[in-house]
Amino acid sequence: MEVILQNLTKIFPSRNKKSGEEVVAVNDFTYTIPDGSLVGLLGPSGCGKSTTLYMISGLQKPTGGKIFFGEDDVTDLPTEKRGVGLVFQNYALYPHMTVKQNILFPLQNLKGEDKMTKDQMVERAYQAAKLVQIDELMERKPSELSGGQQQRVAIARALVKMPRVLLLDEPLSNLDARLRLQTREEIRRIQRDTGITTIFVTHDQEEAMSISDVIVVMKLGVVQQVGKPQDIYDSPINLFVAKFLGTPPINVFNGEVRDEMLYINGEAVLAVKGVSDRPVTVGIRPEGFIVAPNGKMTCNLRAIEVMGRDVSIVSDNPAMLTPVIRSIVDADNKIAAGSATVTFDLKPHKVFLFDTETEERIYFEV
Numbered sequence: 001m002e003v004i005l006q007n008l009t010k011i012f013p014s015r016n017k018k019s020g021e022e023v024v025a026v027n028d029f030t031y032t033i034p035d036g037s038l039v040g041l042l043g044p045s046g047c048g049k050s051t052t053l054y055m056i057s058g059l060q061k062p063t064g065g066k067i068f069f070g071e072d073d074v075t076d077l078p079t080e081k082r083g084v085g086l087v088f089q090n091y092a093l094y095p096h097m098t099v100k101q102n103i104l105f106p107l108q109n110l111k112g113e114d115k116m117t118k119d120q121m122v123e124r125a126y127q128a129a130k131l132v133q134i135d136e137l138m139e140r141k142p143s144e145l146s147g148g149q150q151q152r153v154a155i156a157r158a159l160v161k162m163p164r165v166l167l168l169d170e171p172l173s174n175l176d177a178r179l180r181l182q183t184r185e186e187i188r189r190i191q192r193d194t195g196i197t198t199i200f201v202t203h204d205q206e207e208a209m210s211i212s213d214v215i216v217v218m219k220l221g222v223v224q225q226v227g228k229p230q231d232i233y234d235s236p237i238n239l240f241v242a243k244f245l246g247t248p249p250i251n252v253f254n255g256e257v258r259d260e261m262l263y264i265n266g267e268a269v270l271a272v273k274g275v276s277d278r279p280v281t282v283g284i285r286p287e288g289f290i291v292a293p294n295g296k297m298t299c300n301l302r303a304i305e306v307m308g309r310d311v312s313i314v315s316d317n318p319a320m321l322t323p324v325i326r327s328i329v330d331a332d333n334k335i336a337a338g339s340a341t342v343t344f345d346l347k348p349h350k351v352f353l354f355d356t357e358t359e360e361r362i363y364f365e366v
């Protein structure tokens with residue numbers, strides 16, 4: 001099911017009538033979510049991702065714009081008529097019911113032509129439980145399950161009505177690190193198996209990057225960039241997006257362009273064809289550095305952290321705007337222990353220039 005968001009906007013009125021400060025939680029969001037895809041809404045706290053999800057679910061009403069599921073305009077439809085499955089971060093299972101009763105619950109409320117016989121309901125519940133691999137646990141109570149199993153019950157309960165769209169709000173945030181990893185792969189598998197268009201909200205860029213077909217990066221209610229995770233990582237549209245994606249994060253510097261040459265801390269580090277003379281903010285991905293004995297960029301060496309296949313070099317430079325410079329290089333690179341400095345050459349496609357005022361990306365030819 002294609003989900004079309006057309007100029008979607010949500011403005012919350014001010015709580016304090018005198019101050020009159022309204023909150024634009026989502027500002028003019030237009031995007032068509034492709035049928036059968038897994039889309040991650042990503043951004044820092046307060047950027048409007050949950051509000052977007054709630055509007056798609058029908059739990060909140062937009063102040064402007066429209067939402068279509070395929071051809072159907074669902075903008076004014078109540079949640080129960082939209083055919084959405086919802087999973088929230090606190091699993092919200094009924095504690096006094098068994099897993100089976102929890103999953104059956106949404107089916108028991110169906111009315112009219114959707115009404116099912118008991119046998120049909122049980123069959124459907126087992127199908128959903130099998131999909132999330134909890135069919136062995138049907139007689140247990142939620143308190144007798146692990147966090148990951150409880151979250152899977154919540155997903156089965158959302159799937160049992162065969163929703164047109166599955167909506168997940170921070171579904172992994174209550175799980176420990178290992179379970180998060182496992183459950184996010186599980187969500188990807190379930191989504192592939194069912195082919196249900198799925199939209200999930202997270203503030204964790206790694207989570208969004210690892211399982212989404214498409215990510216939407218938001219800031220203060222405004223969509224910054226939409227695209228495949230790798231494309232956005234490789235070609236961020238502005239400094240905010242460049243900083244938000246990537247672990248370790250991108251390194252940021254003050255720089256200057258003169259005669260189509262980029263200078264950082266007075267050193268000529270990279271030719272940037274087509275950029276006029278100006279101050280710039282420079283972003284360099286950690287993997288964009290090449291250790292070279294007579295490299296163009298000189299940094300003060302602070303530490304070398306061996307991580308197996310790779311080495312993380314921690315250094316600093318007077319022009320940096322991040323607390324340290326972190327570069328990831330192949331473990332074959334030998335840097336003399338006790339060196340005071342390290343010199344780097346740069347991989348041009350890992351270097352981004354941004355306008356110092358607008359923070360928009362400046363494009364240049366390599």
Ligand code: ATP
Pocket residue numbers: 012013023024025043044045046047048049050051052203
């Ligand atoms: P988080 O990750 O913290 O949940 P979020 O990106 O999901 O953040 P939203 O919950 O969508 O953000 O909130 C977006 C903005 O709208 C925030 O500034 C928030 O304070 C505001 N907001 C959300 N709900 C309401 C409400 N009911 N009344 C007033 N303002 C609200």
